Each structure stands twice: as C-alpha cells, then as structure tokens.
Amino acid sequence: MTIEDGWTDGAGGVDRTPGNRSRDALRAAQMYYLQDLTMNAIARELRTSRSTVSRLLSMARETGLVQIQVNNPSDRAPALEQQISRRFGVEAHVVPVADSVNDSEVLDRVAIQAARTIGPLVDSNAIVGVAWGSTLSAVSHHLTRKQTHDSTIVQLNGAGNTQTTGITYASEILRRFGQAYGARVEQFPVPAFFDHAATKTAMWEERSVRRILDLQRRMTMAIFGVGSIGAGIPSHVYSGGYLDREDLETLETDEVVGDVATMFFRADGTHRDIVLNTRSTGPELDQLCTVRRRICVVSGESKINGLRGALAAGLATDLILDEGSARRLVHS
Template sequence: MTGIRVGTDADEQAPERSPGSRSRDALRAAQMYYLQDLTMNAIARELRTSRSTVSRLLSMARETGLVQIQVNNPSERAPALEQQIRRRFAVEAHVVPVADSVNDSEVLDRVAIQAARTITPLVDSNAIIGVAWGSTLSAVSHHLTRKQTHDSTFVQLNGAGNTQTTGITYASEILRRFGQAYGARVEQFPVPAFFDHAETKTAMWEERSVRRILDLQRRMTMAIFGVGSIGAGVPSHVYSGGYLDREDLETLDRDEVVGDVATMFFRADGSHRDILLNRRSTGPDLDVLSRVRRRICVVSGESKIDGLRGALAAGLATDLILDEGSARRLLHT
C-alpha cells in the first residue's frame, strides 16, 4: 500500500517556501494530482500552463518535501527477503530491488535514494542524530528531501582528518546537507580519524570542547551510518582516502577485522574491545553506539557482506537498508 502526503500552507512539516508563484503552483499541482486524481493535462489547463511545466512542478513538490511518498509494507505482506532478514537478524529491513546487471555505482545511488526516503519520516524535532561520514552516507546526503524540524541536532560521529587532509570539507558537506534538509543544527568533530598514539586520544578526550561532542553522542536518539569494507566495489572512504597506512592494514589483518562502523573496527563475531586500532580511533565506542534507540545502517554492494555480518553480530543496527543482491547473499552464504 502506498501512502502519499501532500503539505498545505499551514502544514508545520512543509519546508519554508521562497516568495513567488512557482512554489504556490507546485503545491496546487500536487494537491490536484495526488489528492484530486486530475491528469497532468487537466492541471495544465487549470493552471494555464503546459503539461511539461506541470511535470516539473510535481517534481519540485517531491524534491522540496511538499509531497512525501511512503510505501507501507505490513509485516504479513512484506517481501520474502525482508521477512527473512527480520526474523534472522532482528532488524527492520528495507530491501531495494536492483537487477544483477546494474553496476556498483548505480546500486549505491538507488540504495541512497531509498535510504533518504526511509530516514526522513523518522527524523523528529528535539532529536540528536549522529551521522558517520563515508561513501555511502555521502550518497544518501545528496537525496534528502526537506522536512522542517525544531531544536534538532546532527552530530558528527567520528573525526575525518588524516596526514593528507583535515577532512573538514568532506565531512562537513555531508553534515551540512543533513542539517539543511531538516532545518537542524550541525555539530562537527574536528579531530583526526585516528590519533598516532592512544595516549593522545586519552588526553584529548579530557578536553572540554571534545567532551561536549562526546556528551552529544551519548545522548543520541538516532545514528545513521554505513559499513566500511576494504574490498567493496565502491571503496569505503576510510580505506581509500589515506586514513590507514600499510602497518595499520597489517594490524587489522592480524586482529581478523572484517569491517568498521564510523572507523571503529570489529570481527566477524561482533567482538571489538581488544582491537588495537580502536584505541586510536575517534569513532564512538561500539557499546555506546549499540545503546542508541534507533540505529540505521545503510549498505550497498555484496562485497560488504562480511562487514555487515560483523555489524549485525555486534548488535549495531535496528534498521537495515540494503540492495537486493546483498540481501540474498546475507541470507544464503
């Protein structure tokens, strides 16, 4: 069953609209098309414009959040893959249908679109939402639709600097898109992804400016993240962006690491406490993360399945959004 919600001028969740007739026309076109079942030709006649203009107005209504389309899947009628994942891993699953012939980049884009549409209804006012940076979340951030919230905050989950760059531009752009989409504050975490020495991290974590961010993370009501993997078809940014040197990668191999969430690493069985590189990582303690009420994990590409299995074993996700091929492999390998 598909539900379609069209905003009105008095709707507190509709985005702020710029002055002018185009926004008003987009709203009128959406109301006539979705609520009155008028054809685009009929709307064009009423608005005294062309059919192609009506099409653009309807696209504008969807992109700006005037129209929110939600597909409701009651559990008894949910697709088989989603039902199986829910039963086996105790997570709310959203499987994105994708043909086997589609390349990795297109799969990522389709998963990102679904993730953005799934996330928007879950974002509320007075929320503190943690966001990890990475290739997957960057893609998701480009597809967010606007929804006005009040007194909400998006906080960066892990530092982004390395020996080649501060990482501030890359991470801040992802956070900016989330904040802009929902009218929320943004709190960056301007520290490296990994400290050179664990002792440096221990000292920094005592600084008041850092403790303020850590306190926000501890009070999160939602966290949104992907799963990092070395061999992914679309390489995880932490592995391809100069964050880890050869010695780091050898250490991860010795520790039998299969993946990471927000630069915190884990093994296939979900264990993580004695992994050496986690002592230098600026990501959230995975025990803290696993206590956040809503934890949305977005995964694209079958090559991330080992990492995803480890994340699920660690209990890091309450909601999982993934492509169809990955869903099949998760269940059958």
C-alpha cells in the same frame, strides 16, 4: 502572458518567485495526486507547459510537500525482509535491484530509498549522529526536507588525515542533513585516527571535545554505513588516505572484517583488543549499541562480510540494503 525559464508570470499562471513556486508546486501536486488530473490538464489549468508541471511535481517531492509510501497489501514484509528480521533482529528494508545494475546505480537506488525511509523517523528535539562515508554521502544528496525544531545533527567521528583536514568532505554531508531537517549541525574537528592512543586519551579530556562526546552519548538516532576494504565502491576510510600499509597489516592481524564510523570489528562482532580502535575517534561500539534507533545503510554485495560482523555486534536496529546483498546475507 510570457514564459521565462519554464515559469510563467501572467495572471493565473505560474509565478517564478520562491513563495509562489512553492504554492504552485502544492497546487500541482494536489491536482496530480489527489484529483488524478494528467500533467497536460494541469498545464492547461495553470497556463504553463507540461515540462514546468513535471518540475513542480519534482519540487513537491523534494521539499516534502509530497511523501510517497508503498503499502504491502498483505500487511507482511516480503520474504527477504522477513528472513533478515527474524534472523538478525532488525527492521529490514530491501531495495529491489536487478542483477544487471552496476555498483554505482545500486548505491544511488539504495541512497534514494534510505533518504525516504529516514525522513519520517527524524523528529523535533532529536540528536542524530551521522557518520561520513561513501554511502552516507550518497544518502545526503537525496534527503527530503522536513522541518523539525530544536534538533541537532552531530558528527560521529573525526575526518582528518595526513593529507587533508577532511572538514570539507564531512561538513558537506552534515550540512545536507542539517538543511533537510532544519537542524543545528555540530562538527567533530579531530582526525579520524590519532597517531598515538595517548593523544586520544588527552584530547578526550578537553572541554571542547567533551561537549561533542556528550552530544553523542545523548543521541536518539545514529545513521551509518559499513566500511569494507574490498567493496566495489571503496569505503572512503580505505580509499581516502586514512590508513597506511602498517595500519592495514594491523587490521589483518586483528582479523578485522569491517568498521562503523571508523571503529573496527571482527566477523563474530567482537571488537575488544583491536589496536586501531584505541586511536580511532569514532564512538565506542558498546556505547553506540545503547542508541535507541541505529540505521545502517549498505550497498553492494562486496560489503557482506562487514555487514555480518556489524549485525553480529548488534550495531543496527534498522537495515536498508540492496536486494543482491539481502540474498547473500540470508543464503550464504
């Protein structure tokens, strides 16, 4: 028996070919999670190293062979989740994070839990709208594979601006979602904001654009973050060259606190007569509210004003957020 890059190819050992790696990941997972064998015991049985067993178990989790679920023994959500659910009418998932953890690590932990929460909710024949942004980009890196049939991932808003087409950034996020769920990906190749509202009106009559708009109208699920100007990790729409100084001044005049998919709203959830919305390519917020499941993912207390506005507008049915943000949401 020889060992190469951690994978053995001897008889009875671990094989490096893709099909057999999946088989061995399943065997290792069954022994570890169902038979309570230690990694050392599994390594001896598979005639490989402990580090290879660790990689097999990681592969089992990443490819969906293993899904981990934590059940509350009291069958009741923790206090913060209960308070948020009662007050805002959403299903809340609070990610435990210590106050000492920096913004980047908070985002990563929220993204991991969001990815694991979203996976079981995506079914076959689904049309899932995905908004691009810093938070959803992080979530897309942690998605667990789940095979579905005849499902579609559709981009919620355009991504181009005067500096870039935005195609690479947005398409990578959508590609990861499509790959995770075996779904077809439909991009929306328009700018995030048109220069003139009349241009948007004309473009919305084009058949190629109307096809994407029709998919958005038939969405069964929408997944998005909340944009905020003052976030610890700046929202991509505010840091990526999408808005010039005049646009930012207009948002201030309109008392905007945040956005979802580049559609803006005020602290009380109202969004009518906000000038920039007439040029935005995001879905109308009233239309978004008709989607059966709307999953909002938020990381960082600096987004709290935007989150309150989004909840006041009724944009979310499910909310995944870090513990610090959850405390501020219910106590301030």
